[in-house]
Amino acid sequence: MYERIDQIVREAGRIVLSAHHISDSVKEKTSHCDLVTKYDTMVQDFLYRELLAAFPEAGFYGEEGDVLEIADKRGYFIVDPIDGTTNFIRHARQSSINVGYYLDGRMEYGAVYQPYTDELFTAQRGCGAYLNGKPIRMNNLPLSESIVMYGSAIYYRQTIPLTAQLMAELLPSVLDFRRSGTAGLDLCYVAAGRADAFFECCLRPWDYAAASLIIQEAGGIVTALDGSPLRFFDRCSVAVGSPQSHPELMKLVGRVLQQPDMKGRLP
């Protein structure tokens, strides 16, 4: 039943690959570091049409134009048509199409597609996580042996001192950091064992909804940075680790969040 979602995100990837003169259509959204192109809108329009044709009962919650059609729906899609828009504009070939299906209060299906490498990460609740149909599993390493991916939440400026403080306190305790600019792919890379943990102080549901299920189905733990469950209606911080590293990460983050200047900075 969910195979149709996989086909649709792969088809959407063709729009991303065919993009040209991208910089001609760049517009600022909330600020100079929050950008959109005509391709973001084109991909979302395509996903809206195809997903709702395949699942007529479903609602839709998408980044572009803040399309929010979820009233009275048991299930709805949470969609980022192009995650990593700044990478897309710079031709960095590190962006994804994120489609999550939220059903009866929790994530039921997630698909994250990297069109430039033709990598499709998927998970259905209770059925494991997959990369192009092959099972993937997270590494279960302690924090000291973990490669930690992170995002800087630059568009949500109250978190900047907290991000800086977390980096300063974490770096001596981990193997190393990585920063790619595409939260959905970061989470999938952790799920696939290419890295081991992740944090960002503020994201929006379409950045992490699909990939959060992929993490869980790959054996990982995902919460907000204060340890509370992720929110799928509102902005939220994100912390990912293995059964070994997530409690260690929570302990370290908890200490930072107690510092006087760090209070009240999370969304």
Ligand code: 2AM
């Ligand atoms: P985007 O490219 O779809 O906007 C990088 O730190 C991550 O943050 C990317 O996944 C990026 O997604 C996301 N991001 C960019 N602007 C954002 C905003 N205003 N709010 C939340 N997330 C944002």
Ligand code: CA
């Ligand atoms: Ca986006």
